[in-house]
Amino acid sequence: MVSRRSWLRSAGVAGATAVVLATGVLSYRVFDTAVLDPEGGNAYDPWRTWRSVGGPLGTVAAAILAANPHNTQPWFFHVTDSAIDVYADSARRIGTVDVAGREHHVGLGCAIENLVIAARAKGFVPTVTLLPSGSASDVVDHVAHVALAAGPAERSPLYEAIGSRHSNRGPYRATPVAAGVLSELVDTTGLSGVDIHWITDETAKAALGQLMLDAAHAVVNDQQQSIDGFAWFRSNDDAIQQHRDGLTLDEQGLSPLMLTAGKLLPASTRSAGDTFWVDQTRNVHIRTAAAYGVVTVADSADVETQLTGGRLLQRLHLTASSRGVALQHMNQITERIDREQATGAPATFAPRFAELLPAGVRPLVAFRVGYPARAARPSPRRALAAVTR
Ligand SMILES: Cc1cc2nc3c(=O)[nH]c(=O)nc-3n(C[C@H](O)[C@H](O)[C@H](O)COP(=O)(O)O)c2cc1C
Structure with missing residues (x-):
C-alpha cells in the first residue's frame, strides 16, 4: 500500500x-512561432529596405511587395540599366485552387503596377508592354517588358503606400465607406478593358456574402483544393524564415490575445485550418464588410486582361491604404467557377455571381473594404537575390 x-x-x-x-x-x-517578435528575421526585411534600393533594381524591390495569391510570389525579374523584364514562375501556381491561372496573372499584374509606380518615383519614365513575346495558352512565361527612360522623379501617395499596404483579414468597423470615397479609389487611367463594380446595397451584399460562404464550404469540401491551399500555410517561424512566402497566422487579423493563443497551440492541421477559414469568412469577413468590390472584365480568361486587372487592383489597394481604408481580397467564388469549369461539373457559382453584376461583364477578382478595427501585419517576402536573374 x-x-x-x-x-x-x-x-x-x-x-x-x-x-x-x-x-x-x-x-x-x-x-x-516568434510570438515575441512576429515581424523579425530576414523574411520581413524587404518591407524595411525597399526604399533604399537605388536604380532599376529599386523598382523590383517595390514590385515584390505587391499583393499576390496565397503569397506565392510567382515572379522573377531580369534587370538591366534600361529595362525590367517580368517573368511568371509557373512552379509557384496554386494547383487546383487557381486551376486556370487567373489569380497567378492578376498577382503578376499587381507586381507590374508597383514596379511602374516606383519607377516614376525613382526618376524613370516607364513604358509597359504586356506579353511582349505573345501568349499561346494560359501558361505564359514573359509577362511584361518595362522600358525605363530617364525622367523627373515623381513621388506619389501611391508610392508612399507601397510599404504600408497589407491585406487586412480582421474585423472592419461598422462605419460605412461613403460612395464618394469608393469612387475615388478607382483610377483606370491607361488601363483598358477593366473596371470596378461596387456592391454596397444591403440585399446585394447579403447575397454576395452568402455566395462567398458557400464557395468557402465548396473549397474545403474539395479535397484537392484544400490540400493545394494548405501547402502554402507556414505554421512556424522556421518555415517562414526558410520559405519567405505563403500565409501565416500573423496575417489573419486576429486580436492580440487570440493570436498569441493560436501560436501557442499545436500547429494547425489542414482540417483545423479549413474550419478556421470558413468560420472567419462567416463571422468576420462577410459580417463586417462595409462594401464589396469586383474587378469586372469582358473576358476573364484573357491573360492580358488578367494582368491589366491586377494593375488596377494593386492601384486601388494602394489608394485605399493611403486613405485608411482596409481591403481583403476574397476569391473563393471565382476559384470555384474555374474549378467547376475545369472538371466539367455543372456551373453553380457562375450564374449566381452573374446575377449580382451588370449584364455583359464577367468577374475577374473580388474583395471587401471597410475601416479597420485593427492594423494588418506584413507577410514574408523572398529576397531580391532570389527573384532576379
Ligand atoms: C489575385 C489575388 C487573389 C487573392 N485571393 C485571396 C483570397 O481569396 N483570400 C485572402 O484572404 N487573400 C487573398 N489574396 C491576398 C493574398 O493572400 C496576399 O496579397 C498575400 O498573402 C500577400 O500579403 P499582403 O497582401 O498583405 O502583402 C489574394 C491576392 C491576389 C493578388
Missing part, C-alpha cells in the same frame, strides 16, 4: 514535472 505521505510526494513530483514540461512546450512554441 502506498502511504498517504509518499502518494502526496509522488503527486507533487508529477505535478511539478507537468508544469516544467508544459512550460518547456510553451516556451518552445513561443520561440517556434
Whole structure:
C-alpha cells in the first residue's frame, strides 16, 4: 500500500514535472512561432529596405511587395540599366485552387503596377508592354517588358503606400465607406478593358456574402483544393524564415490575445485550418464588410486582361491604404467557377455571381473594404537575390 505521505510526494513530483514540461512546450512554441517578435528575421526585411534600393533594381524591390495569391510570389525579374523584364514562375501556381491561372496573372499584374509606380518615383519614365513575346495558352512565361527612360522623379501617395499596404483579414468597423470615397479609389487611367463594380446595397451584399460562404464550404469540401491551399500555410517561424512566402497566422487579423493563443497551440492541421477559414469568412469577413468590390472584365480568361486587372487592383489597394481604408481580397467564388469549369461539373457559382453584376461583364477578382478595427501585419517576402536573374 502506498502511504498517504509518499502518494502526496509522488503527486507533487508529477505535478511539478507537468508544469516544467508544459512550460518547456510553451516556451518552445513561443520561440517556434516568434510570438515575441512576429515581424523579425530576414523574411520581413524587404518591407524595411525597399526604399533604399537605388536604380532599376529599386523598382523590383517595390514590385515584390505587391499583393499576390496565397503569397506565392510567382515572379522573377531580369534587370538591366534600361529595362525590367517580368517573368511568371509557373512552379509557384496554386494547383487546383487557381486551376486556370487567373489569380497567378492578376498577382503578376499587381507586381507590374508597383514596379511602374516606383519607377516614376525613382526618376524613370516607364513604358509597359504586356506579353511582349505573345501568349499561346494560359501558361505564359514573359509577362511584361518595362522600358525605363530617364525622367523627373515623381513621388506619389501611391508610392508612399507601397510599404504600408497589407491585406487586412480582421474585423472592419461598422462605419460605412461613403460612395464618394469608393469612387475615388478607382483610377483606370491607361488601363483598358477593366473596371470596378461596387456592391454596397444591403440585399446585394447579403447575397454576395452568402455566395462567398458557400464557395468557402465548396473549397474545403474539395479535397484537392484544400490540400493545394494548405501547402502554402507556414505554421512556424522556421518555415517562414526558410520559405519567405505563403500565409501565416500573423496575417489573419486576429486580436492580440487570440493570436498569441493560436501560436501557442499545436500547429494547425489542414482540417483545423479549413474550419478556421470558413468560420472567419462567416463571422468576420462577410459580417463586417462595409462594401464589396469586383474587378469586372469582358473576358476573364484573357491573360492580358488578367494582368491589366491586377494593375488596377494593386492601384486601388494602394489608394485605399493611403486613405485608411482596409481591403481583403476574397476569391473563393471565382476559384470555384474555374474549378467547376475545369472538371466539367455543372456551373453553380457562375450564374449566381452573374446575377449580382451588370449584364455583359464577367468577374475577374473580388474583395471587401471597410475601416479597420485593427492594423494588418506584413507577410514574408523572398529576397531580391532570389527573384532576379
Ligand atoms: C489575385 C489575388 C487573389 C487573392 N485571393 C485571396 C483570397 O481569396 N483570400 C485572402 O484572404 N487573400 C487573398 N489574396 C491576398 C493574398 O493572400 C496576399 O496579397 C498575400 O498573402 C500577400 O500579403 P499582403 O497582401 O498583405 O502583402 C489574394 C491576392 C491576389 C493578388
